[in-house]
Amino acid sequence: RKEVEQDPGPFNVPEGATVAFNCTYSNSASQSFFWYRQDCRKEPKLLMSVYSSGNEDGRFTAQLNRASQYISLLIRDSKLSDSATYLCVVRLARGAGNMLTFGGGTRLMVKP
Amino acid sequence: DAGVTQSPTHLIKTRGQHVTLRCSPISGHKSVSWYQQVLGQGPQFIFQYYEKEERGRGNFPDRFSARQFPNYSSELNVNALLLGDSALYLCASSLVEGHEAFFGQGTRLTVV
Numbered sequence: 001r002k003e004v005e006q007d008p009g010p011f012n013v014p015e016g017a018t019v020a021f022n023c024t025y026s027n028s029a030s031q032s033f034f035w036y037r038q039d040c041r042k043e044p045k046l047l048m049s050v051y052s053s054g055n056e057d058g059r060f061t062a063q064l065n066r067a068s069q070y071i072s073l074l075i076r077d078s079k080l081s082d083s084a085t086y087l088c089v090v091r092l093a094r095g096a097g098n099m100l101t102f103g104g105g106t107r108l109m110v111k112p
Numbered sequence: 113d114a115g116v117t118q119s120p121t122h123l124i125k126t127r128g129q130h131v132t133l134r135c136s137p138i139s140g141h142k143s144v145s146w147y148q149q150v151l152g153q154g155p156q157f158i159f160q161y162y163e164k165e166e167r168g169r170g171n172f173p174d175r176f177s178a179r180q181f182p183n184y185s186s187e188l189n190v191n192a193l194l195l196g197d198s199a200l201y202l203c204a205s206s207l208v209e210g211h212e213a214f215f216g217q218g219t220r221l222t223v224v
Contacts, residue, residue, distance in 0.1 A: 042217065044155065046212055087154050098156075099157050099167075100143070100213065101157065102156070103151075103154050105154050
């Protein structure tokens with residue numbers, strides 16, 4: 001079983017749609033959680049950290065359920081520029097530095 | 113300010129050869145980590161260095177090695193290249209361990 005699992009998609013949605021991505025992680029000792037965005041043939045960039053209380057950044061909302069070991073990302077009012085691969089990322093422990101574990105990514109394509 | 117810079121951007125090598133990839137972290141960042149991203153998959157952790165010491169190693173064979181220099185730049189070395197080593201190699205830096213990781217644009221290695 002992969003340590004971080006995501007539906008690879010692609011998710012094809014029209015502009016203005018709301019889309020949700022899910023992710024599960026296997027190690028209950030995981031401490032920090034993130035969503036990264038990766039455009040085609042580019043490097044990953046941090047989209048947002050994910051906190052237990054849930055957090056929102058504009059059109060993006062992230063949720064964490066530690067009991068179910070489940071992370072989600074909701075994108076409202078999708079824009080063409082949201083088309084990218086979204087990577088669910090977990091850090092095992094506070095002392096684990098930059099030893100990040102990535103999911104395989106979920107590809108989003110927003111159509112006009 | 114310059115971001116994380118990696119060189120070269122593209123590289124073609126023959127099976128059995130060795131390769132050295134280079135990374136310069138963001139100025140002031142002391143932690144550097146390396147990831148391998150095979151096409152269609154998420155990045156996989158290879159090494160992390162902090163203050164010139166190895167702090168973590170992923171599940172990669174001994175053909176992979178790395179080091180960090182006094183100026184915090186880093187090299188990743190891969191010996192006896194295999195076709196399966198073809199991938200995007202990403203370097204990430206952070207101010208200290210556990211802080212946000214910023215990725216370079218990567219080195220795309222093709223082994224033929």
